[in-house]
Amino acid sequence: MARKTIRTIPQDRTPMPVQEPKARARNFAEVALGYSEEAALNECERCLLCPDPACVPGCPVHIDIPGFIKKISERDYRGAYDVLTDANLLPAICGRVCPQEDQCEGVCPVGDTLEPVAIGRIERWLGDVAIAKGWSNIPYIEPNGFKVGIIGSGPAGMACAADLAKAGCDVTIYEALHQPGGVLRYGIPDFRLPPGVLDGEYENLKRLGVNIECNTLVGRLFTIEQMIDEMGYQAVFIGTGAGSPKFMDIPGEFLNGVLSANEFLTRCNLMRAGEFPNYDTPLHLGRRAAIIGAGNTAMDAMRVCLRLGVEKVYCIYRRTKAESPARVEEIEHAEEEGIEFHWLTTPVEILDDGNGNVRGMRCLRMELGEPDESGRRRPVPIEGSDFEFEADMIIYAIGTNANPILGQTSKLKLNKWGYIETDESLATSMAGVYAGGDIVTGAATVILAMGAGRKAACSIKAYLGIRDSDRVYLPERSGSEGKIFGIDSEEKNFCRIRVA
């Protein structure tokens, strides 16, 4: 086959089928419906299969992108899945929530002339196929006798757990909430990440032998020190996320009707407050909601508001659309759904209705000045530009601080913002204790958290003296005989070695 060139490939990006904006703004079904097999194959045709691909280093976990795309084109879907999951344990999730435009797709050479290859969409399609077919790469695991405890069941904890379980460790994840998933569960709404997708990934984790213990607040029920000294853990990984919402300290913040996006989303996603009174958690929706901030969290909060029937939803952001940290796709979807964006606007006061409830907000208009340390142009207020508008619900989505519990209850060294300090290998100041994800970096992304979890798993293996040997394959078998505890014989098998 002749090498593909930019002229021979399909010129247009295969469109993602989406629910119609009017309809979807009132339901919680997934917005982006996902590629069909045909669409995925078509989009794979657009990949030039560069010999020296830019997308691979563009991906935080270095997925062999041309590798799995090539396998899909050859219709070897299972093979493609193996290539993908070699680097990414949660393709169905990452395909949905990664900011691909800043990562793999951002550096795709096709994008120099045409629209870049829709790598995220292909990844998602493959991830969904795997869930539908029940594929999972469960290796034969030789236990190595080590016990590793993981604190937090977000993407960082999940990734770390999976890698360590595959290496033969006895892994237990402790999660404070009553359901696992971290932000993926309590933060990101159903229409962006259906709970079934998450459950599928957790099933795989359990099949690897990972124990998931919910309702366990580490630091308070037992400390990290106790895990190591009394509970027999040889190593511990901390992936507790950032998750302590920031407020602005402006007047009126304590009024009823003001809440953090985390609270709002937790009530809706985790506690199902939208289905009150069938579920007991209340929400108390307003009619006009203003969301402060324009990141992914803000987009999610706004779009949930809309779906629950809030009449007017405003986005208040002190910079411009170009500086917004949200995924481009989410802003586009939010715009289509009828969210009113107020760029270059900052709140200065929340107004009281006289009964302790929110009546509205006073804001200032901004303009962009000189670039700040982050390289983004700093917004500066325009004198005398303040104006008021009506709102009975104000949601803060302006970022998070480090969660203080583990800092309060252990000797872990924290940095000046309260995040856990680690070295290159993600080791903390306590021997055998590693940390990664948002609790180290501050709020970031799912894929970075996952990458950190995997990196920590590597470091923990090195710390414990576990070395991955060559992969071995089981001899060919046929029929049901080939199954060992439900594991197909052709599945990859890892033999684990502990260096004496």
Added chain:
Amino acid sequence: MIYLNAKAKSQTYKKIDTLCNPIAGVTTVSAARAANVVRIASLDAGKGDMGDSPEPGRGPDQGPRFEIVAREDFSDATYLLEIRHPMMAKAARPGQFVIVISHENGERIPLTLADFDARKGTITLVVQAVGKTTKQMQRDCQRGTRLFSVVGPMGVPSRVGDAKKVICVGGGLGVAPIFPQARAFKESGAYVVGVVGFRTKDLIFWEDKFKQYCDEFIICTDDGSAGIEGRVTKGIEQAIQKHADIDEVVAIGPPIMMQACAETTRPHNIKTIVSLNPVMVDGTGMCGGCRVKVGERIKFACVDGPEFDAHEVDFGDLMNRLRRFAADEQAAMARWSETCRMAGQLTAVDPSSQERA
């Protein structure tokens, strides 16, 4: 420890063969591991390894998770639940609380640890039926049943420090939660004056329990049917009159009562601690719903508290924020009462009979 070299790899296959044939009955680590694959996660894992005490883990014979092992009704609105949770019983300290979900679709409600017994492996909660969730629990949480979720202990434990003479005050739903504090102060060698408030004589509970740890015990009732007539603040005044050297007052109860306590001790300049009860969701510092204003700063009661310096707390703000969901709570209550009525099993609970401080 398992050590595999190239030769051992071939043995791996053998081992798999043995596993395939359970009749061979070889129990290898791998077999145990494989069993693990299908095991559903349970709270037991790891806990059996705490090793040092005979009671830490829950073997399969110890009953289901979060089982209610005892229940006691103090009045038609107040009930006690003793719950099996050996790890928590060991970890709990005075001043801490738990978050309970009573059933699958339930909300997360915070309840203070009213007692804990590491030896028995149980924790005790005393609940006042005030709304849908707590009334439904009153009906459903019988001995032998289980709660959907119990997580904790949460919050910073009380600083039971060097105070020599303290007053421990409990009113309404704060009577039970003050008990562990009174006990801890006593055990640390302090002179403890207990002051508790009830609406009327019939509602009094735990008198003996308190007396065991209090050097003086003052009961206040609204109607004067027992102890002194009036609010707990009257009891505090009385104790302060008698003892000029009170180091600390700890008060738990409804916000209005804690505010009154703060105002009672303020002129005397006595350090006063209150345990705040804002609406919470996660209890892990993640949502900010529990934020309170203390000394003009934002604090999250679930991770920075729940105990704060009473003289710094903005009670007006707390009380306003407790009304956040008033309309929804009433709707839920009305709907639930209706369901109960239709099911012909409405418990004889008169909303006006709730205890007040």
